[in-house]
Amino acid sequence: MHRGNLYNKNASFSMRNWIMEIKITDIPLALGDEEKKLPAAAADILGISMEAISHVKILRKSLDARRNRPPCFVYAVVVDLPDSIDIPNIQDSRVTVGSETPVVKETGKPLRRIEKRPVIVGSGPAGLFASLVLARAGVPVLLIERGKPVPERLRDVQDFWIRGHFHPESHVHFGEGGAGTFSDGKLTSRGKNPRTAWVRKIFVEMGAPADILIEAKPHIGTDQLRKVVVQMRKNLQSLGCEVRFGAKMTDLIVHDGVISGLVINGREEIETGHILLAIGQSADDSYRVLHKNGIRLVPKPFAAGLRIEHPQALINEIQYGPWAGHPELPPAEYVLTARIPSIDRSVYTFCMCPGGQVIGCSAMEKGVITNGMSNSRRDGPFANSAVVVNIRIEDFAGESHDPLSGLRFRRCWEEAAYALGGGNYYAPVQRLTDFLCGRFSTGKLNTSFLPGVTSAYLDRVLPGFAVEALKQGLFIFNNKMPGFISGEAVLIGVETRTSSPVRILRGEDGQSASVRGIFPCGEGAGYAGGIVSSALDGIRAAEMLLRSLP
Structure with a gap:
């Protein structure tokens, strides 16, 4: 069903311009109800005849699956x-006169003559959307990516998952689309930025x-996201952008506090007066390049913990109760939080992947990192989520506030896991x-993790306070x-x-x-987390860059 035109009656009104739009929220439909019942439900809420409604468009659809009550779609x-x-x-509190209006005005602009084109470093969501904003404003860019395009990158990642062969410049973090390419493809964002609708568009x-x-919790899935990312790159190229893979930023050229260029792969100098940094949070060597060249960095709190994996059927039973297994219900999700007053810590779930799998996403040699991923159908037998504890700056930086100390802290535990x-x-x-209970696990452990698992005592891969917080938090989750x-x-x-332990300081002008x-932006700059928030921050950075142009 094309939900953009759910109901569009041939209206008999002689003056079609005299139409008003009414937004109605919180319309429930029970499982088994068809969406064609929405016009009647809307009319009932308004207290009017359904015949008066000439058109119905769905803005949002969400699932209300609160325990001990029948699930319904809202x-x-x-x-x-x-x-x-x-x-x-x-x-009625559910009724608003007037509806949402487009936020981003799509107007093509002629190419602007710029002596030294801007360079965007990184092809994750921030870099891609920044490139798109600039290109559509008539400013084609040079987009450089240290990793490989999706097809080659996919082969390298599968080689790692199947054979354990790690490719230092082509893995889950480095390559076309960034880390989000191998994820659940969630398009949710905690903020209320009106540009979110444009990003989805x-x-x-x-x-x-x-x-x-229209989905309240939209996701694409890694299988579909790979295709989207490739198409986005082709679209950028059609707009005049140059995209170069295997192009690693190894140095900056700074004169009197102003950028004048950068070095690629240790040998090629590119002159530019504008660099938009969308490096992601896993390029430790890039942070060192920035630090060496006087870019102000500060340590930032983050979170660390473990991945938890259950059979999806068990999560469905817990969340849906007697309605588990209903064909209209998607694989169940959860979001859990706990406060541990005795040690003043927070524990929470993060990046929950229903019907997904846990993947190895090592960013450097001799380190193990986990993450969750799922395909668009979310039809895998397992559900997984990160379960993490807040990590404070004083936990890793001490009194020095060394901006790179968080990188070393997390690297220490990744090496311990390896x-x-x-x-x-x-x-x-x-x-x-x-x-x-502090017992060693024996027998077969059912998990989706690739490339493989080894039974171990997990209290050895995290600091003591994190282990204690996790144990207490898990009991609260069970309650x-x-x-x-x-x-x-x-x-x-x-x-x-979960997020960068470093922030690249920026001013009000971006x-x-x-x-x-x-212009720092995205996860790597410490101002975003996730696909949508990174894309939004990339858009913001591109707009700031445009304002700085002569």
Whole structure:
């Protein structure tokens, strides 16, 4: 069903311009109800005849699956009505006169003549969307990416998962699309930035399913996201952008506090007066390049912990109860938080992947990192999520506030996980119940992790305070979701890349606080986390860059 035109009656109104739009939220439909019932439900809320409605468009669809009550889908819609109609229930809190309007005005502009074109470093969401904004404003850029394009990158990643062969410049973090290319492809964002709708629209233009425009928790899935990223690159090239892979930023050229160029692969100098940094959070060597060249960096809090994996059927039973297995219900999700007052820590789930798998995403040699990934159908047998603890600056930087100390801190635990897993990129793993009791796990442990797992004591891959917080937090989770603590659940170490432990300071104009002409953005700059927030930050940086142009 094309939900953009759910209901469009041939209206009999002689003056079609005199139409008003009414937004209605919180319209529930029970499982089994068809969306064609929405016009009648909208009319009932407004207190009018359904015949008065000429058009219904779905704005948002979400699932209400609160425990101990029948699940239902909840909609927000816009209906078109004749301007002259009387609406008895216009004061209903669910009703708003007027609907959402487009935020980004799409206007093509001629190419602008710039002596030295801007360079964008990194082809993750921030870099791609920044490139798109600049190109559509008539400023084609040079987009450099240290990794490989998606097809070649996919072969390298699969070689790692299947054979344990690590490719230092082509893995889950480095390459076309950034780390999000191998993820669940979530398009949710905690903020209320109105440009979020435009970001989703661009994804649809590049081949993503149209449902992401209305889903409350939209996701693309790694299988679809790979295609979208490739199409986005082709679109940028058609707009005059140059995209270069295998192009690693190895140095900057700074004169009197102003950027004048950068060095690629240790030998090629590129002159430019504008660099947009979208490096991602896993390029430790890039942070060192910035630090060496006087770019102001500061340490930033982050979170670290483990991945937890359950059978998806178990999570469905916990969340849906007797309605588990209903064909209209998607694989169940969860979001859990816990406060541990005794040690003043927070524990929470992060990046939950229903029907997904846990993957090895090592960023450097001799280190193990876990993450979650799922395909668009989310039809795998397992559910997984990060379970993490807040890490404060004083936990790793001490009094020095060394801006790179967080990188060394997380690297220490990634190396510990590598050694505990056997030194072959296998991850250390332990049954949840064994972790809580301090027992070694014996027998076969069912997990989706690639390239493989080794039984181990997971209290050795995190600092003591994090282990204690996790144990207490997991019991609180079980109180909120009875059955969460299960002999079928496993914990996999270690999860350290929830967000960057470094922030690249920038001013109100979006430029580096210490070197003019550099525009840091995205996860690597410490101002975003996830696909959408990174894309939004890239858009913001591109707009700031445009304002700085003569």
